[in-house]
Amino acid sequence: DQQVKQNSPSLSVQEGRISILNCDYTNSMFDYFLWYKKYPAEGPTFLISISSIKDKNEDGRFTVFLNKSAKHLSLHIVPSQPGDSAVYFCAASGGSEKLVFGKGTKLTVNP
């Protein structure tokens, strides 16, 4: 069973607008959540994280929101830039050191 789900395989937005990437999880033991960005032929690059004791974490243009009751998190990118075009992975951990990843959402930011 898939414990971390990213239900949108792709998302396309205009430059300057907001990008919202969504992630749902099923395991209530998860207490740490991360977003990674991946360009082709490169490894995933850490973007931002949030602990379950918080409901929001912000870093520049990137904000992650966590709704524990809904087991849902989202990544907001404002304003979106063409260089943000990449595959975004949501990942979670809890009770162990291993990260459980979603399948990713491919974001395309059009100039």
Next chain:
Amino acid sequence: GAGVSQTPSNKVTEKGKYVELRCDPISGHTALYWYRQSLGQGPEFLIYFQGTGAADDSGLPNDRFFAVRPEGSVSTLKIQRTERGDSAVYLCASKLTVNTEAFFGQGTRLTVV
């Protein structure tokens, strides 16, 4: 080096052969991870080292897969009797402490023909 280094970048091998994939973590990072990413999927956990010991190898798919980290730094992932289904990108990551971000290498793309 500044980041996690993986060699080779690409490896093509024949079915049934043995392969070794190498990971050089960020200096000072005691935790090291191996993940495997198949096409269209997110990375899947294989094994985690804390220092020299494998703290969690629950993700290794079968006994053809083995990993070592003899001196607590460089790690080698070993795959015996490779099968076509082993074709994937093998990612290594390291991190400093628990509940911090893991830093990934660029991966080794393994193709079994």
